[in-house]
Amino acid sequence: MIKFIWPIDLILLKEVDSTNKYARKYVYKKKNWIIISSINQTKGIGMGKNQWYTEKGKNLTFSIIFKPIKILPVKKRYIINIITSNAIHKTLLNYNNNNLIWIKWPNDIIYDNKKIGGILIENNIFLQNVHSIIVGIGLNINQTKFNKKWNVSSLKKIFNINFKLDKLFFEIIYSFQKEYFLFITYGENFIRNYYINHLYLKDKNSLFYVYKTKSYTKGIIRSITDQGFLIIEIKKKLYFFFQKEIKLILS
The missing domain is CATH 3.30.930.10 (Bira Bifunctional Protein; Domain 2)
Known part of the structure; x- marks a missing residue:
């Protein structure tokens, strides 16, 4: 025990x-x-x-x-x-x-x-x-x-x-x-x-769906912020997303 x-x-x-x-x-x-x-x-x-x-x-x-x-x-x-x-x-x-x-x-x-x-x-x-x-x-x-x-x-x-x-x-x-x-x-x-x-697909090219713009975009997961936002690099710029703002699309 x-x-x-x-x-x-x-x-x-x-x-x-x-x-x-x-x-x-x-x-x-x-x-x-x-x-x-x-x-x-x-x-x-x-x-x-x-x-x-x-x-x-x-x-x-x-x-x-x-x-x-x-x-x-x-x-x-x-x-x-x-x-x-x-x-x-x-x-x-x-x-x-x-x-x-x-x-x-x-x-x-x-x-x-x-x-x-x-x-x-x-x-x-x-x-x-x-x-x-x-x-x-x-x-x-x-x-x-x-x-x-x-x-x-x-x-x-x-x-x-x-x-x-x-x-x-x-x-x-x-x-x-x-x-x-x-x-x-x-x-x-x-x-x-x-x-x-140990983040899944970190530093790898991935496909995402952005709920606000209702569009798909390619990006790279880089890290998370000190408040839990996901940091994604899109076209060489870093963007922060919270839960239900973005979805990782699995092939």
Whole structure:
């Protein structure tokens, strides 16, 4: 059994529509590090109006509820996404370190150009600071059948082995706590640099759809700003984009 940095309070559900929705009732509880996990999530929430589809008992779908120990201003809320992405990425590297696992801005985990996981973060704000956070995580683990239109995969399809869900679940939670500990100990740049170095398609020519102009453009992902904006070089000029302002088009 993994020894966590901070004690957790685990709530295991047989079935729920969304662990993030269920977690909202615990946001104002005094306890910290409450984990909501479900064997079957029927209507997982993705970014915007997207949904996360998962097969019963074969994947990981859970939410982490915690209150920042260190004051986190609203403008720095992107850091939680950095922490979560890094934690998942580092955990998966323990299973296969072949440079095919990437972090796709802003909230996806990619293996060999296919999505294997997603992150959804909900922040509760008080006096311009983040008071409490719900971090929703969905990872395709042992599921093997997917709609071809989704361009997704799973760890089992990739490595051709069955994964122990409980073991991986606790490893990710520990990795999340460790990454948060690194943040409060060494600061924002320490964890941000890791994220930037593992950005999907960084420094490569890519195709994007810009929602404001309703047009496609070619560009190169260069980095992210200290507020989480994606920096893209277009025609030798740098442009900053926030979530839902631009979409990376995969071939």
